[in-house]
Amino acid sequence: MPCHEYLGVFWKAWIRIQDAEESLLPTPTFHFTVDCREPGYHVYHMTLTVAGLPAGKHTLTLPVWTPGAYEVQDFARHVFNMHVEMDEKPLEVYHLGKSQWGFDTYGESQVTVRYQVYADELGVDTSHLDQSHAYFNGAQLFFLVDDYKDQPYDVLIQAPPGWHVSTGLDVVEGNPFHYRARDYDILIDSPAEIGTHRVLTFTVDQKPHHIAIWGHGNEDAEKLTHDVEAIVQAQRDLFGGLPYDHYTFILHLSDRGTGGLEHLNSTTCGTGRFAYRPRKKYRHVLQLISHEFFHLWNVKRIHPEMLGPFDYNREVYTHLLWAMEGFTDYFATLTLRYAELFNTKEYLDNLADNIKAYEKKPGRLVQSLAESSFDTWIKLYKPDADSPNRTISYYLKGDLVGTCLDLEIRRRTNRQYGLDEVLRRLYDRYGAHGIGFPESVYQETVEEVAGSSFEEFFQAYINGTTPVPFETFLGYAGLRLERSYKNPNADDDDTKDKKTTGQPLPWLGVDIGTGDHQTLVVKVSYTSGPAADKLNPGDQLLAINGYQVKTEEDLKDRITLDHAIGDTIEVSYFRRGRLETVSLVLGTAPPDEVKILPEENATEDQKALYEAWLRAPWKPEETAQ
Numbered sequence: 269m270p271c272h273e274y275l276g277v278f279w280k281a282w283i284r285i286q287d288a289e290e291s292l293l294p295t296p297t298f299h300f301t302v303d304c305r306e307p308g309y310h311v312y313h314m315t316l317t318v319a320g321l322p323a324g325k326h327t328l329t330l331p332v333w334t335p336g337a338y339e340v341q342d343f344a345r346h347v348f349n350m351h352v353e354m355d356e357k358p359l360e361v362y363h364l365g366k367s368q369w370g371f372d373t374y375g376e377s378q379v380t381v382r383y384q385v386y387a388d389e390l391g392v393d394t395s396h397l398d399q400s401h402a403y404f405n406g407a408q409l410f411f412l413v414d415d416y417k418d419q420p421y422d423v424l425i426q427a428p429p430g431w432h433v434s435t436g437l438d439v440v441e442g443n444p445f446h447y448r449a450r451d452y453d454i455l456i457d458s459p460a461e462i463g464t465h466r467v468l469t470f471t472v473d474q475k476p477h478h479i480a481i482w483g484h485g486n487e488d489a490e491k492l493t494h495d496v497e498a499i500v501q502a503q504r505d506l507f508g509g510l511p512y513d514h515y516t517f518i519l520h521l522s523d524r525g526t527g528g529l530e531h532l533n534s535t536t537c538g539t540g541r542f543a544y545r546p547r548k549k550y551r552h553v554l555q556l557i558s559h560e561f562f563h564l565w566n567v568k569r570i571h572p573e574m575l576g577p578f579d580y581n582r583e584v585y586t587h588l589l590w591a592m593e594g595f596t597d598y599f600a601t602l603t604l605r606y607a608e609l610f611n612t613k614e615y616l617d618n619l620a621d622n623i624k625a626y627e628k629k630p631g632r633l634v635q636s637l638a639e640s641s642f643d644t645w646i647k648l649y650k651p652d653a654d655s656p657n658r659t660i661s662y663y664l665k666g667d668l669v670g671t672c673l674d675l676e677i678r679r680r681t682n683r684q685y686g687l688d689e690v691l692r693r694l695y696d697r698y699g700a701h702g703i704g705f706p707e708s709v710y711q712e713t714v715e716e717v718a719g720s721s722f723e724e725f726f727q728a729y730i731n732g733t734t735p736v737p738f739e740t741f742l743g744y745a746g747l748r749l750e751r752s753y754k755n756p757n758a759d760d761d762d763t764k765d766k767k768t769t770g771q772p773l774p775w776l777g778v779d780i781g782t783g784d785h786q787t788l789v790v791k792v793s794y795t796s797g798p799a800a801d802k803l804n805p806g807d808q809l810l811a812i813n814g815y816q817v818k819t820e821e822d823l824k825d826r827i828t829l830d831h832a833i834g835d836t837i838e839v840s841y842f843r844r845g846r847l848e849t850v851s852l853v854l855g856t857a858p859p860d861e862v863k864i865l866p867e868e869n870a871t872e873d874q875k876a877l878y879e880a881w882l883r884a885p886w887k888p889e890e891t892a893q
């Protein structure tokens with residue numbers, strides 16, 4: 269036995285002695301009451317009762333962020349009327365910092381903390397309370413006392429008559445308003461939906477799954493239940509089991525999509541109320557739900573060391589969000605394909621749209637995936653008008669690099685393994701045991717699965733900004749890319765072929781939006797375009813060559829119909845209220861459409877890789893439409 273192993277044995281024995289001594293001390297117990305019986309004021313009345321708290325100085329700390337949303341939000345800004353009592357007598361409370369309060373106790377005691385939290389922010393990572401429901405995230409409501417993170421936390425919910433609760437927390441003694449979290453992390457990880465919402469239920473592997481729906485729209489409950497069940501089954505098959513006792517999908521239907529947030533055995537997804545039809549919109553709903561569900565493995569269990577257990581008081585940094593979020597996007601859509609909820613055309617069209625979006629962003633040549641992950645706190649979550657020029661999303665590029673990595677592993681292993689094998693090994697070795705992995709383990713596991721080095725791949729596409737050569741990777745599966753432009757001269761009754769052209773179009777190099785009084789306003793000025801150092805975000809476009817342009821369509825027509833690449837035009841605009849005119853030379857537009865098409869002469873190897881990857885027969889005619 270090497271000497272460090274001797275040390276390990278002694279260390280463990282010493283910890284056991286310490287644990288035994290500590291277990292002689294009384295352990296405090298923690299009970300929260302969440303009172304949402306005055307919803308019209310948007311105020312949660314909170315009570316925290318701590319029994320058995322030892323004498324001394326104590327702190328109450330509220331998280332500044334919530335896991336999954338990498339943004340410091342300073343939730344304590346909504347807290348007011350903080351009071352602490354010891355054995356029913358008021359104690360002095362002192363404010364220690366923006367999210368921290370302190371108090372002193374004398375002798376072992378029962379302490380009651382009362383405070384109120386304003387909650388009128390409808391989002392998946394925020395809390396909302398009104399006459400229609402109560403929804404909360406733990407990071408906004410639950411204070412941590414000292415460092416008691418490993419104790420169980422009880423939560424009693426007091427709600428208006430007729431309201432019920434849906435949450436990932438375990439119910440206590442059959443009381444549908446009494447819940448218990450094993451520790452503080454689970455408490456923070458378990459949002460709750462409370463109200464008169466509908467609950468759809470299905471079972472997979474004898475485990476109950478609930479879909480709690482707040483709000484109404486054009487959803488089809490039966491179809492939704494069927495589709496969500498198919499997602500659960502497809503992802504269960506990928507990992508070989510479901511690592512929870514029950515799972516809750518909280519679905520918010522409102523006038524806007526609010527995204528999704530993942531948890532260990534629940535998720536909240538916010539969609540537009542009318543996002544369930546037509547199919548074009550519904551595909552995004554399926555992708556959102558599939559993404560958040562896949563997270564129960566990827567990021568909630570399979571994650572780098574920094575992403576759990578969490579430090580809730582400050583930003584936590586990792587270079588791996590492309591694997592946590594981008595690969596989750598990749599598998600979200602791939603498992604929709606495996607569940608037969610997406611056909612191959614839908615799958616490949618979605619991939620082609622992502623390639624188009626990636627290739628339009630100059631930021632892909634500036635920021636690497638690793639940097640994009642690390643800087644998420646100050647860049648992805650705090651975008652500005654110039655973000656497309658300086659940054660790249662680890663969702664978008666991470667998804668695409670996941671596609672390429674999967675195809676590369678499949679090619680090198682003669683289709684024996686894919687990227688899913690990397691995730692399974694990380695899950696078996698780390699995720700299933702509740703531990704995070706060192707960051708270098710990701711590349712090592714890819715190399716172990718593929719049996720060869722991926723140093724070049726990681727340096728180029730993950731740690732570097734080399735443009736991703738999609739043709740090469742898609743070629744392994746017998747697929748090619750075609751980029752085309754909308755034919756500006758096409759007639760309404762022209763065939764589909766005539767509506768597009770392979771001929772590149774002239775481009776002003778800006779994205780336009782509508783400002784006050786229907787004015788045309790520059791939203792983005794691309795560094796890859798001719799207006800990069802001439803037009804700024806916020807400029808109000810007025811005229812081309814002295815003639816007024818009134819709509820975005822008008823502008824596009826004037827440029828594409830009356831000019832060619834290389835023409836010089838004069839653009840007039842208001843900047844901060846002053847009329848300006850500038851000359852610029854029209855550049856080449858990025859393609860309007862990117863398509864993924866089958867190679868005419870695909871080999872048997874290419875076809876076999878396609879079939880193993882998409883779990884569908886080689887069907888050129890389906891993808892050729």
Ligand SMILES: [Zn+2]
Pocket residue numbers: 530559560563592593596
């Ligand atoms: Zn995500």
